[in-house]
Amino acid sequence: MTPPVTPMRPQANAGPDQTSALVSDLHGIVAGFTAGALVCPVVPLGKGLINDTFAVTTTAGRYVLQRVNQRVFPAPEQIMANLAVLAAHAKGSERLRVPALVAARDGRPFLRTPAGDLWRLMELIPNAVTLERLTTAAQAREVGRALGRFHRLTRDLDPRCLRLTLPGFHCTPDYLAHHLALRAAAGPAVRNAAESACMAFIDARGGLASVLEDALAAGRIGLRVIHGDPKIDNILFHAVDGQALALIDLDTVQPGLIQHDLGDCLRSCCNRQGESADGVTVRFDLALCDQILSAYAAETRDFLSGGDVAVLYDSIRLMSFELGLRFLNDHQEGDCYFRVAHRGQNLHKARVQFALVADIEAQRCAIRALIARAYGGAGQYR
């Protein structure tokens, strides 16, 4: 049975006009935190598709200010509770740096405005940069090491200690069901060639959506703590020595499958053309994948099971497929979820992800061989 089609939601993200209106209110927001007085204008930071993010400089230091998107995260206090659990678990560890939160004047780690918005202020990790693309093997190794350390550090944190901040976030079968429901509701109405091509691509991969859910149901893999969004933009590198310093954007730290994280990280980092590639011929870069995987395996080899490793190849193409579905669904619902610069951008990004799936599939044997080598077996996990 297909689930009901959700009604058209209002625009989830502030567009450029709303963002500049926001900037003028930000002085008051910053004053609501215990972080000194502003010394220069607040400026937008990063390229996140969900929250509104700004860089703030005060007499006390430099910070990151964020408004949590409550259409995506309707209960943001749950995120804040998870951050506290994670920070306590990571305390004193050199493996994971969790950006410290600045208290609001009422002592809470966030501020609620009368309009109901939730804002938080975090330390800005010094000497840190994000990379638009990976260009060297050393960077790729740092990515694998950072994600592997995150999973290593959280392997003894019971996932039941964390709230589900986004239920169903990586449930690919739900995104597929939603896609089919949207398709049924639209009927044979006007579809352009790009949409039709996406639909044919999806139809040809019926069994893919449930690979991880099936493995979970069969007990071959298990729930763990995940980051949820380890794409390239969410990894901080040291500006000088290039070491990975932290995984940021911790809103989706919650119970999940480590395969979601590794697949998402690889689909993001091994696509050198990026999510908005010009044209729709994208490549999955095997050399980068090799470096990321071997560094990740060095951190995780001793606690991942054969069952975990057996589904790694499928999880790489699955996460690209899932993101393609999510972009396509959002396009068909009027761009309510992901921030877009123009109409049609989500559709283009869906095509890019599907092209990436196709290239991953074309390199299936080589990717499986890299996985087997990284985990020390000649194909023992297949």
Ligand code: GN1
């Ligand atoms: C969103 O907010 P941001 O840009 O870090 C999305 C991820 C997608 C990503 C694609 C909560 O992440 O799942 O992979 O866009 N986050 C959420 O760029 O939906």
Ligand code: MG
């Ligand atoms: Mg995010």
